[in-house]
Amino acid sequence: MDQKKEIIVALAGNPNAGKTSIFNHLTGASQHVGNYPGVTVEKKEGKYKYKGKVFRVVDLPGIYSLTAFSQEEIVARKFLVSDQPDVVVDVVDSTNLDRNLYLAVQMMELGFVPVIALNFTDEARFIGQRLDLRILEERLDTLCIETIGNRGKGTDALQEAIFKAYQRQASPQKIHFSEEIETEIEKLFLILESKLATPFPNRYLATKLLEGDQDMTTMVMSHLEDQDELQQAIDDAIASVEWITGESPSILIGDQRHGFAAGLVREATISPPRYDRVSISDQVDSILTHRVLGLPVFFFFMYFLFWLTFTVGEYPMQWLEMFFNWLGLAVDSMWDSPLDSPVRSLIVDGIIHGVGGVIIFLPNILLLFLGIAALEDTGYMSRAAFIMDRIMHKIGLHGKSFIPMLIGFGCTVPAIMATRTLENMRDRLTTMMVLPLMSCGARLPIYMLIIPAFFPQQWHALMLWMVYIIGILLAALAAKMLRLTLLKGENAPFVMELPPYRLPTLKSVAIHMWRRAGLYLRKAGTIILSVSIVMWFASSYPKKQEFSVDQRIAAGETMSPAEIFQERSNERLEYSLAGRVGKTLEPVTRLMGFDWKISTAFVGAFVAKEVFVSQMGIVYSLGQSDSSQDSIRQTLHQNYPPLVGICIILFALIATPCMATVAATRAEAGQWKWALLQFGGLTLLAFLITVVVYQVGQLW
Incomplete structure (x- = not known):
């Protein structure tokens, strides 16, 4: 049994x-x-x-x-x-x-x-x-x-x-080759049978040796003490086949395998295929892969995807926001003096407004992943790589690099893993180094917070589209510089099969969408939750006991209760650990237009980009009854000019790949130097570009 x-x-x-x-x-x-x-x-x-x-x-x-x-x-x-x-x-x-x-x-x-x-x-x-x-x-x-x-x-x-x-447990059918091939396989088989014991069938090994399979030849030789006899037999066998046929054994064996498969198909075919389907696919490709029209069509699809993300996602995002506001108020009501309770502040300000501020963007994330999954399942993504091949080669990237770059719009970590499809290590490294410039789903909450805060409704999709395009253009320039300096070398040829167009099924698209969204939710429930608690603590302690605003009131200055409350809140934040870190960084980050609050949020964003939104939610919710996204956007709009909003977006786009990205680059590149170069290089690039934009923008 x-x-x-x-x-x-x-x-x-x-x-x-x-x-x-x-x-x-x-x-x-x-x-x-x-x-x-x-x-x-x-x-x-x-x-x-x-x-x-x-x-x-x-x-x-x-x-x-x-x-x-x-x-x-x-x-x-x-x-x-x-x-x-x-x-x-x-x-x-x-x-x-x-x-x-x-x-x-x-x-x-x-x-x-x-x-x-x-x-x-x-x-x-x-x-x-x-x-x-x-x-x-x-x-x-x-x-x-x-x-x-x-x-x-x-x-x-x-x-x-x-x-x-x-x-x-049936035995496999024996594949018979031509007489010349079979004769030499038999000779090699007899030598292996008498001298070798491996998990591979000896006839298979003899065939691979005759084909010149280097991996198999190395393995076989490593099991033999006397390698000369076998090597001589291999050389003689190859020479014999080439002398008789005029072709190398590897070509002949491959052709005969193909011939066996083709003959089998012909014998089993009752009615051959008509090729109307191919002509339809070709007609569609005549537009989607057109040398002139292909690129505008691709950009239109991407713009439509961003418009969908903003427009359709706005309603469920508002529902989630209403839920978290209700939840915060419900927890608030459990305390008689909620502003004096650190436990209340941890739960409401740290957890609900910290993590909730990230989760409310889940509908937008789902819509973005839904669109990408649909484009992948139809077969269009392969066409997008084909369209971009000529451009990619001009900037020093391989045509296949476009697939990891598209995956990077979802998450940079699997995008880095997807570079494994590139055979050349220079191509892999170049692609890995610039992948963080593709706006991943973790950056989307930042854009969704900042863009509506500073720009009118009709500009939202256009602004988001421009952010993604800027990232792509910067990636192209960075890749070109790398291929001209650190990663010089010839480009590998691009060969990619274009699968037939297929109508994606709801189940397939849903699986892909939920798998990616699940990663986002797990991050929100683990990493972002943990960092939100840490950032709440850093923003709340040590506690300040005396306030300068009280001294000013005692000196006769007149202020409304709301103004007094706001002044005390600002002093508490500045006195906290987070405030002190932000104040330390502020002399440098001021060059980009950032105050200590924004600087602190970007420090936490190294762990996960979404933490920026979480931290801004914590900073602007501590001690406030209304801490909805709309109120935070309104506060941002009141406290900062649109130029600072643009600089926040630029720095979030370019700088400091998250901790998981750095680890993935180290694992795939095999050396820390590439991960550290990616981290340091992109952070420096972000700082320089943002400083230039802010300083020039102030002149206007």
Whole structure:
């Protein structure tokens, strides 16, 4: 009786084959993300139960083959061999079977019998393709399941197929190459069989040695004391194939794998696809990727997204603001003398107004992430990278760098991790260094606080759009300077597959949106809560007992109760620890137009950008009955000119990447010097630009 606690399922497939959707539907919420040991390739795992057994699904990185040309391919191959999954599922794009089945052929060479998940079968039927699954299953001796991953269709059938494959444990079909290739593979196989014992099948190793796979050759040689005999046999085998055929073995073997896959598809095809769908996609691309029109269309989409964020998000933001104001008043009513209670001040001023001041912007965050998720799922983001490729190369960035930069509009940390798709380390470092200039979701609350405080309603979307454009332009200039100085080198060529346009499903978009929004809420409930309490304490203690305003009143000066209250509040804040830190920084930050209150808020923003809003909420709520966002905006408008508002936005955009960003840069770059250069360089750049803007602006 099988007593295995967990059945390991490896989920493999080409990029854009819909593997992530199938993974999400198989595992639901039972997922966690990390890195494979020793490398910066993302590892996603999840679990599900079926017929009394627990299946652990490992989502391998998207790859086109198991030939070790990239870190992702090396990781996928190493996992398949080292972890020996019980079942392998190969997710293939049904509209492009010839290319997708190439990976399945390589898995069979490695000793696996993959379950084939024929994804996007709705699109395949739409273009007229019909397959005889029985022929596919007989020729491959495996199970083939039709799925529509983004809708969850076929998930139950796929779970049953995985269960059957685990019980069946079939042997893989042998892939036969041409006579010249088979002869040399057999010679190498006999040498390996007598001298070597590794987790890899020896026939597979012989094939990889003949292909010239450097990773496999190094591994095999490390297991041998006498390497000369094998090296000579490899050289002779390659030379023999080249002499007979005039081609290198790697090209011939690759062509014959493709030929096997193409022949299998032709044999299983009942009716071939019509290509009307391709022509429609081409017609859409003729506009969206046009050399002249493509860029304006992209900027229009981004402007529309910001308009949506402000306009639609305004109403639920007001509802949340009303709730937190009500909650603050309700807690206030529990004390007879609320202004004298430090506990009341901690709960209302520190927690409710500190954390609440950040959470009220959640609707805007959701709308921004919703728009980005929709653009990603339709396939437009790949087009955006294609459109920007020529511009990116001119400024010293790789075309693929645009994808991490777009992700950076959500959060800089996953954007830095997304630079792993760049093969060249110079391209990765350049992209990482400028990514904080993409306005992440954590900066959005700052913009949402400052822009309405100083600019009329009709300017809000335009101002937000301009902030994002300024960040992109600064990133371009910074990248160009880096490629001319610290990171000199040739640009790598840009090759990116443009997936077909697909209508995003509500569930898929919702999962992406809530996953990102969940990170925002968790940050609000942990980091921002902790920092808000610390900042409240720093803004409240030590307590000031004597006030200069009392002496002025005693001397005969006449003031209203409201003026007296405000003067005492200002003196309390200045006397506090936060006030003293702000006063220390003020001589420098005054050059940017910042007083000690703004300076202190930016110190806390190093932990998380949203803390700036939290701290401003604390500063302007201590001892005040009305501390809504509108009242804070009104106070900002009364205390500072619009020029200071512009400087706050500029400094928030450019300066001091948050603590998590610095840590992520250190982890991905592998050295502290790049993280410290990013932090110090961007902070200095922010200071210089903001000083120039403020000083020149004052002349007007």
